[in-house]
Structures are given as structure tokens and as C-alpha cells.
Amino acid sequence: MNRIFLALSLILGIGFxxxxxxxxxxxxxxxxxxxxxxxxxxxxxxYEGPANDEAFGELTxxxxxxxxxxxxxxxxxxxFYNSPEDTRTxxxxxxxxxxxxxxxxxxxxxxxxxxxxxxxxxHAHIDAGYMVAxxxxxxxxxxxxxxxxxxxQDIYLExxxxxxxxxxxxxxx
Numbered sequence: 001m002n003r004i005f006l007a008l009s010l011i012l013g014i015g016f017x018x019x020x021x022x023x024x025x026x027x028x029x030x031x032x033x034x035x036x037x038x039x040x041x042x043x044x045x046x047y048e049g050p051a052n053d054e055a056f057g058e059l060t061x062x063x064x065x066x067x068x069x070x071x072x073x074x075x076x077x078x079x080f081y082n083s084p085e086d087t088r089t090x091x092x093x094x095x096x097x098x099x100x101x102x103x104x105x106x107x108x109x110x111x112x113x114x115x116x117x118x119x120x121x122x123h124a125h126i127d128a129g130y131m132v133a134x135x136x137x138x139x140x141x142x143x144x145x146x147x148x149x150x151x152x153q154d155i156y157l158e159x160x161x162x163x164x165x166x167x168x169x170x171x172x173x
Contacts, residue, residue, distance in 0.1 A: 029126040029140030033150070036169070040115035040157055042079055043072055043106050044096015051091040059095040067097055067162075072106065074099035075161040079115055083154045084138045098159045115157045115169070122150070125167040137168040145170075 044063060047056050066072045074097035081092040094113050102112045122144055124137045138156075145152050153171040160166045 029124045029136045031122055031124045031140045031144040033144075033148075033172070034121055034123050036115075036117045036119050036121055039117040040077075040159070040169070041099050041102050042077055042094055042096050042113045042115065042157070043074065043099050043102075043104065043110050044078075044094050044113070045109055045111070046094050048090070048092050050089055051093075056091060056093075056095070063096050066107070066110075072097050072099065072104055072110075075159050077157065077159040079113060080156040080158070081154070083152075084156065098157075120172040122152070122170045122172060123167065124170070125165040127165050137166065141168060141170045145172075 045059050047059050049055065060076075063076055067074060067076060077096065077098035079094040081094075082090065096110065099112075106112070122141050124140045124144075126136050126140070137158075141152070144150070151173040153173045155171040157169040158167070159169075
């Protein structure tokens with residue numbers, strides 16, 4: 001009986017490790033300091049409150065639905081206006097889709113926000129699935145800033161394209 005449990009545990013462990021590897025869990029984020037050459041445009045809705053609140057989840061689901069149905073063309077993305085460590089208790093975030101420009105007609109409760117060009121930022125990207133990417137991206141930014149004695153302004157843009165690498169852009173002070 002113990003051998004069966006041991007074999008089953010070993011198989012499950014290998015399966016979870018393979019899945020984590022396939023999702024890019026063992027990869028590190030690439031972080032580079034830049035000056036944004038082009039602005040990012042985000043179509044969405046502002047939310048302030050706990051990240052685990054149902055209202056935040058509903059805004060996220062709505063953005064995915066608008067993209068899926070083609071009502072807004074773009075990649076899922078957010079602009080966070082506070083530190084990622086604070087978002088569990090007090091997220092300040094503009095939830096929506098990163099779009100190419102501001103010419104699309106939006107639903108009545110959606111607005112455009114601009115993440116302006118010309119800002120000094122840390123740009124992180126990773127070849128990984130969206131489930132593991134955020135922790136890797138934010139961890140990479142935090143480590144890079146600490147190693148290079150840079151101060152973050154706690155404004156972050158996240159972009160999770162359907163195809164391509166997820167990215168986080170963090171504004172520097």
C-alpha cells in the first residue's frame with residue numbers, strides 16, 4: 001500500500017513539475033531600463049478596493065468578454081496605481097484592455113486612459129503563461145530596481161497578450 005502511495009506521489013510530483021516548466025515557471029523575467037517611446041492606451045474601468053473582491057473579478061471577466069466577443073480589440077491589461085504588495089488589501093487599478101489607439105467606440109461605462117510616452121521605466125517581459133508571469137515579472141522588476149538602486153513610483157502597466165510575452169512596465173521616480 002505504501003508503495004502505491006509513493007508511486008502515485010512521484011507521478012503527481014513529476015506531473016506538476018512538468019506543467020510548471022511548460023508554463024515557464026522556471027524562467028526569469030528580462031528587465032530593461034527604458035524611456036517609453038510610445039504611449040500605451042488602456043480602455044477600461046477604474047476600481048479601488050480589495051483585489052479579492054467580487055467587483056474586481058467582475059471587471060476582469062468583463063474585459064475578457066469584451067475582447068472575446070470583439071467589441072474591443074486589444075490585450076488584457078491593467079494600470080496599477082499602488083504597489084503590488086498592497087493590492088490584496090487596497091488595489092487601485094484601471095482594469096481593461098491595452099488597445100492600439102483611442103478610435104474604438106467603447107461601452108458607456110468604459111473610458112480611455114493613457115500611460116504616457118517619455119517616462120523612465122523598467123520594462124519586464126517573460127516567455128511564460130499568465131498564471132506564473134505576474135510574480136516573475138514583478139519580482140524581476142523589484143530585484144532589478146534594488147540591485148541598481150532605482151526607486152519605483154508604484155505605477156505599473158500590465159499587458160497579457162493572447163499571443164506573445166506578458167509584460168509589466170514600472171514607472172521610475
